[in-house]
Amino acid sequence: MSKELTKQTNKSLNPQWKARQVETLSLSKNIIEGNAKLAQIEMGLTINETFSKPILRSVFVGDYSSVGFSVVKVLVNRFIDSFAFTTKLNDDQIDSLTVDTLESFAYESLQDIILFFKMCRSGKFGVAKKSIDSNLIFGEWYPKYLEKKAELREQDYNAQKNELNSTPITMDDVKKYHAKVEKKNFVKRVENYIDKITEYMDRQLLEDTILDWSKDPNRKPYLDLLKRKRKTIK
Structure with missing residues (x-):
């Protein structure tokens, strides 16, 4: 080819x-x-x-x-x-x-x-x-x-x-790039974590977990990632 x-x-x-x-x-x-x-x-x-x-x-x-x-x-x-x-x-x-x-x-x-x-x-x-x-x-x-x-x-x-x-590349550009990569990697780790904890969940347990995350300031930013499991857990 x-x-x-x-x-x-x-x-x-x-x-x-x-x-x-x-x-x-x-x-x-x-x-x-x-x-x-x-x-x-x-x-x-x-x-x-x-x-x-x-x-x-x-x-x-x-x-x-x-x-x-x-x-x-x-x-x-x-x-x-x-x-x-x-x-x-x-x-x-x-x-x-x-x-x-x-x-x-x-x-x-x-x-x-x-x-x-x-x-x-x-x-x-x-x-x-x-x-x-x-x-x-x-x-x-x-x-x-x-x-x-x-x-x-x-x-x-x-x-x-x-x-x-x-186009000159500044140190600020480099920092932004590394921050973007780090954020992407962290989100991937969160997704892997969600896959692991929801592996054996039923729908009711998933909804309870979603409710708990919505009240947790540290986990709330990643609530949408958890809610995606509604598509696979019925």
Whole structure:
């Protein structure tokens, strides 16, 4: 498994990242149904925004693989139709180009495809003189897009590194950090203590203990941790 896919897999466990996956699936279904305003999406889309989007391999998996093929096919048809060539691709050629697009953008996002097709259409990577095919799109134009994306990613990384290096760390910052870590460790010890004392409690004993803690100034700050046991002790 590549580092990029491993990073994306780890991110997929994050609720916020899961929400972005759902957002991509929703956008895909709107595109398939013709409800997405692709022109408006294109106008406001930048390469920098694609960095925070989930890759195709992490979205269009399992039951959603057919959604991936369908949405990319819609984008491919739209892209091909934007050129004024008299000879158009047949259905088999469109399907082949769709598969090529899915494979090439497996580690990129749906927004990457939308933006890439827009940039190709507007001649950012070169001019199509006779016709459009996979050799031109993925042999010449696609590497240029990835190169541009890599340059912007490097610029973002350097900017973040410079900002971090330019921010001085004071002794007060160090003290706050250690205090935060110590508090987190203490809360963990309290949680372990609660797990131990409630292991064999029934619901009535738990409620009695909650009442006792509510009257104890030293234990009251951690009362919410004890109350969480109501979810498991019935």
